[in-house]
Amino acid sequence: MAENEREGYQFIGWYIDPQYTKRINPGGKLPGAVTLYDKWVPIIYPVRYQCNGGINSRRNPRYVSVETGVKKLYPPQKKGMRFVGWSLDGKLIEYLPPRITRPITLEAQFRELCTVRFESNGGGRIPDKTTDEFGMIELFRPPMRMGYEFAGWYLDENLTFPFEFDMQVNESMTLYAKWNVKMYDIRYHVDGGVSSRMNPKQYSYFDQDIVLAPARKKGYRFTGWFDARGNALNHIRHHSIGDKEFFARFEKEETGE
Template sequence: MMNQEERDGYRFIGWYIDPECTKRINPGGKLPSAITLYDKWVPILYPIHYDCHGGINSRRNPRYVTVETGLLRLFPARKRGMRFIGWCLDGERIEYLPPHITKPLTLEAMFCEPSLVRFETNGGGRIAERTTTDSGLLERFRPPMRLGYTFDGWYLDERLTFPFDFDMPLNESITLYAKWKITLFRITYHLDGGLASRMNPRSYSYFDLDIELLPARKKGYRFLGWFDARGNALDWIRHNSIGDKELFARYEKEREFECTPKIR
């Protein structure tokens, strides 16, 4: 008869006389001269030991596996003030338990200090140093401000080549670098049926020199000037101005002069 060692990961239960293995052979009974016997095996439960080094294991991690267990995801352990890096099996870092396990396992939790993140804002407002969460992520926060510029993201290098993503886990302390682009403010012209000069700009920046706004034209009317929504005259956009502008053209109807004949 077959024995337990002949099938790795299984325990031999016994011999049966039916293919479904529901009728076990009677060791003391008399067998017919010709009979087919069926062997029955059950998977062996192998325990998993988790060495968390003072941390707390996830309740979602399995306690036992068998040779029939498929690929299993491992969930992180937690340790106060530390960041979980991963599980280690036989000196190799793993994220999943491999299939077809045929022995007890010991998994070791790996932790490290939270990463320190410094910020070079490149002319923007100062951002204090921050540390990553237990999962190694940097929590999102309000970006710095810089007059005349729009914040265009954090980068991993001074040349602003490799962008940083807040979904990116950090395994070491780093410095992030701010990228900026000049802010362009919109200029909207309300012409009241007139025509604007094509030389009037559609946008401007904080750094532009004084911009003279050229008059609009409307047939039968004289242009009086540009005004803002409050009624203030605005024929120039001054250097170091900020904000979108809405300009309203005002006109005055031209007078019609009639020629009166002279009396002799």
Template sequence: MSEKREGYQFVGWYIDKECTKRLNPGGVLPHSVTLYDKWIPIWYPIEYDVDGGVMSRRNPRYTCIESEELLLYPAFKKGVMFVGWQLNGEIITSLPAGIHEPVILTAIYKECPVIHFETCGGANYMDVCTDEHGLLMKMKAPIRVGYTFDGWFWDCDYRWRYNLDEPIHESCTLYAHWQVSQYKITYDLNGGLSSRRNPKSYTYFSDTIHLLPATKPGYEFVGWFDERGNELNVIREHSMGNKHLIAQFRKRELN
């Protein structure tokens, strides 16, 4: 008879140390031999009680006595903050090694401040909760065509700026502040002169700009060209981005 081993299942008796030659039950041995017992670990299911939340697919579904410590990923539930998984009354973030019984993990949440973002013309932001310290995770800046994001403010009059290292202890609304984006216009004159009336910058909201020609003694102005060689004598309304313009000339023919 084999002895019971916690966390293992008895497979059978074998006549070699490597346990590759199994003794058939009821078989007759021709002579005295040494028998070797073989055991395999039992895999136990891991159940998750998410209390209406959503669990990460990366969380393990089974464990055995030979398993190493298993990292547990958080659950998500709208309007509350995930604290950890509860096992036998203790909050854990990883499953201990060597467990040899079925496991039931319960997601523990706590109420947290809910932050609403008023983007003031920019792309919408989803409401989020703070972490356990009342801080917001690092966020991507919102986007608004023709504007540069200038930060979040506590008030819609933009008097008190919010900094990401400030803790938030109650639900609130943060307001996005914007500045009109200024795009530079630089000129490569190829030895010529540009009209002073040609602008050095523009915005998304500028009227269409008709660039004045450059001059160069003994040469005829051909036009303004971008760095890709495309002719660009007009910067149209609702254009964006810095412009580097190159003046091209051709030598005047002498009569």
């Protein structure tokens, strides 16, 4: 590099004061011994964008210099395509590097939008969904399956690797539903008595008919289980759903005199 060269800068001239207000004329005489100050200004370089049919973001910088710091790059928009990144010298970048000393050209890289298919594994059908331009799919209502509760979508058939909706989808794929058997609670109101230990606290849609054992209350005779409406009910039928409440009724035992 020559004496009056500085990468990324343009030499303006020599000055006799550090504030750069008094410039000396080339070839002029200096008044005896004097300290000279060299002045430089950064060269402004253009940034060109090849959007390949897309529309560039207005927030992307148009010019840079050696004094420009790291600059974030924003994605262009292209209908029906997903932006992958800006390519600089064959490498994908998200930020312009600092201390640029040349004009640069960035090329937008796009991919086709991905299709996500869903295997509900016995649940309701979910139609295929297409990712947006950022490779994301919107959160949606999960499928339903009688007797089960939905436990999430997974990336593999063995249900080992869960899928989260903040994950970016980079290729078309199939997601698999995981299910757990839904357990329903059973509550017993015994009016001061004691329910049998044989009576379950939970049940599922798949259980066979459950016949409730009687409750006990000292000095009283158990007359049956009833629902909240007062209907006699001493069992839970196979393929029932929902939490259950049972109310025990008693009659006071007569004591002989």
